[in-house]
Amino acid sequence: MLKIAHITDTHISEEDQFPDGIENRDRFLRTLEDIRSQDVDLIIHTGDVCYPQGCKSIYTWLREILESTEIPYILTPGNHDNVFMMQEVFNLKDLPAKVITTGAVAMKGQSLLFLDSSSERLTMKQILWLKREIEIQDDQLFLFQHHPPCSCGVRVMDTKYPYKTPELFQKTIRDTGRSLILFCGHYHIEKEIRLGSPPLTVYVTPPTLGSLDPAAEDYVIKDHHPGWRDISIEKQKLIHTGCHYLP
Numbered sequence: 001m002l003k004i005a006h007i008t009d010t011h012i013s014e015e016d017q018f019p020d021g022i023e024n025r026d027r028f029l030r031t032l033e034d035i036r037s038q039d040v041d042l043i044i045h046t047g048d049v050c051y052p053q054g055c056k057s058i059y060t061w062l063r064e065i066l067e068s069t070e071i072p073y074i075l076t077p078g079n080h081d082n083v084f085m086m087q088e089v090f091n092l093k094d095l096p097a098k099v100i101t102t103g104a105v106a107m108k109g110q111s112l113l114f115l116d117s118s119s120e121r122l123t124m125k126q127i128l129w130l131k132r133e134i135e136i137q138d139d140q141l142f143l144f145q146h147h148p149p150c151s152c153g154v155r156v157m158d159t160k161y162p163y164k165t166p167e168l169f170q171k172t173i174r175d176t177g178r179s180l181i182l183f184c185g186h187y188h189i190e191k192e193i194r195l196g197s198p199p200l201t202v203y204v205t206p207p208t209l210g211s212l213d214p215a216a217e218d219y220v221i222k223d224h225h226p227g228w229r230d231i232s233i234e235k236q237k238l239i240h241t242g243c244h245y246l247p
Contacts, residue, residue, distance in 0.1 A: 001108070001232055001233070001234040001239065002041055002042065002107055002108040002109075002110040002232070002233045002234070003038075003040045003041050003042070003230065003231070003232050004042045004044055004230070004231040004232075004233070005040045005042070005043045005044070005071075005228055005229075005230060005231075006044050006046065006144075006183055006205050006228060006229040006231055007028075007031060007032075007043065007044070007205070007208060007228045007229075008045065008046040008047065008048065008078075008146070008184070008185025008186070008205050008206075008207055009047075009048045009078070009185045009186065009188055009207030009208065009209060010024065010045070010048070010062075010207070010208045010209070011024055011048055011049075011050065011051035011080065011207070011209055012024050012025055012028060012050055012051060012058050012061070012062065013025075013050070013051045013052075013058070014058065015061075020221070022209055022221075022224075024051065024208070024209055027208050027209060027210075027226040028208045028226075029065070030226060030246055031208045031226045031227075031246060032065065032066075032069060034228070034244060034246055035071075035228060036069055036071070038230065040071060040230070041071075041072065041107065041108060042072050042073065042074065042107055043066065043069070043071050043072070043073040043074075044073070044074050044075075044076075044112075044144055044183075045073065045074070045075040045076075046075075046076055046078065046144055046145065046146050046183065046184055046185045047075070047076055047078025047079075047080075047117075047118065047146035047185065047186075048078035048079065048080040048081060048146065048185065048186070049062060049075065049077075049078070049081055049086070050080055050081060050082075051080060052080065053080055053081075053082065054080070054081045054082025054083075054085045054086065055082075055085075056085055056088070056089060059085060059086055059089040060089055063089055063090055063098075073098060074098060074099075074105060074114070074144075075090060075098055075100070076099070076100050076101065076114045076115070076116060076144055076145060076146065077099065077101065077116055077118040077146065078117070078118055078147075078185070079117075079120055079146065079186075081118055083099075083101060083116065083118055087099050087101075101114070101115075101116035102114065102115055102116055102125070102126055102129055104133055109235075109236075110142075110233045110234075110236055111137060111139075112143075113130070113133055113141065113142060113143040114143070114145065115143065115145040116145070116146075117145040117146045117147040117163065117184075118146065120147065120162075120163055120164045121163070121164040121165040122149075122165045122168050122169045122172065127168075127172050130143075130172060130173075131172065131175075131176060134173075134176045134180070135176070137178075138236075139235070139236030139237070140179070140181065140236050140237050140238060141178060141179070141181065142180075142181050142183070142233065142238070143180055143181070143182045144182075144183050144184070145182070145184055146184060146185055147163040147184060147186045148163065148182070148184045148186060148187060148191075148193070148202050148204050149163050149166045149169035149170055149182070149200075149202070150170070150193055150195060150202060151166070152187045152189070152191050152193065152202075152204055153191070153214055154187050154212055155214060155216060155217055156216055156217060156218055156219055157187045157188070157212070159217075161186070163186075170195060170196060170200060173196075173200050174196055174198075177198060178198055179198040179199050179200070179201070180201070181201045181203070181238055182200065182201065182202045182203065183203050183205065183229070183231065183241075184202065184203070184204055184205070185204065185205050186204075187204050188206065188207045188209065188210075188211055188212040188221075189204060189206060189211045189212055189214060190204060190205065190206045190227065190229075191203075191204035192204070203229065203241060205227070205228065205229040205243065206228075206229075206243055206245070207226075207227065208226040208227065208228065209221065209226070210222075210223055210225060210226065211223040211225075211227065223245075225245040225246055225247065226245070226246045227243050227244065227245045227246070228243070228244055229241060229242070229243050229244070230242055230244065
C-alpha cells in the first residue's frame with residue numbers, strides 16, 4: 001500500500017513576514033510534524049508554495065525542511081509559483097526530479113500522474129500527454145495538479161481566481177471514457193466533487209494556512225486550523241482518503 005500525505009497552498013513568505021497576521025512558516029512546520037507522526041511513504045505538495053510569488057530563498061528553505069523529514073516528496077507548481085525557479089532549486093543534478101510539471105511517477109507499484117496548472121489552463125501539449133497516459137493505464141487513474149477543473153462553491157475563488165479551461169479539461173477526460181480521481185488545492189477549503197459519467201472525482205485539500213469562508217466575496221479565513229489530506233492507494237485502487245486538521 002502507498003500512503004501519501006497531500007499538502008497544498010502553504011503560501012510561505014519571507015522570514016519575519018506575516019501576511020494577514022498569519023505565521024505561515026509555523027503552520028507549515030506544525031503540519032509537517034503531524035505528517036511525520038504518521039506512517040507515510042510520500043509527501044505531495046500541489047503548489048502555491050510561496051507568497052506572494054516564487055522566491056528562491058523560500059524554495060531553498062522548504063527544500064531543506066522537506067529533506068530533513070527523510071520522507072520522499074514531490075511538488076507540482078501553483079499560480080503563485082515560479083516554475084523555473086522551483087526546478088532550479090529542487091531538481092538537482094544527477095538526482096530524481098522533485099518538481100514534476102507534466103509527468104508520471106511510479107512508487108510501490110502505484111502510478112501517479114502530475115500536471116502543471118500554474119498557467120491556469122490546460123494546454124494542447126498536456127491534453128495529448130494526458131490522453132496517451134490514460135490509454136496505457138489499465139487501472140484507476142490518479143492525477144495531481146494545483147487547480148480543480150470546476151467551480152467549488154467558494155465565492156471569491158469561483159468569481160476571481162478560477163481555472164480558465166474547466167470545460168476543456170472535463171471534456172478531455174470524458175472523451176477517454178475512463179474515470180479519474182484528481183487531487184488538488186487552490187480553493188483553500190476541503191471539498192469532494194463528482195462530475196459526469198464516467199466520473200471525474202475531484203478531492204480539494206485544505207491549505208496549511210486555514211480555510212476560507214465559502215460565502216465571502218473577498219479572501220476571508222473562517223477556520224484557522226492547518227489541514228492536510230491522507231491518501232492510501234493499493235493495487236491502483238483508492239482505499240481511503242480523509243483530511244486532518246491541527247489544533
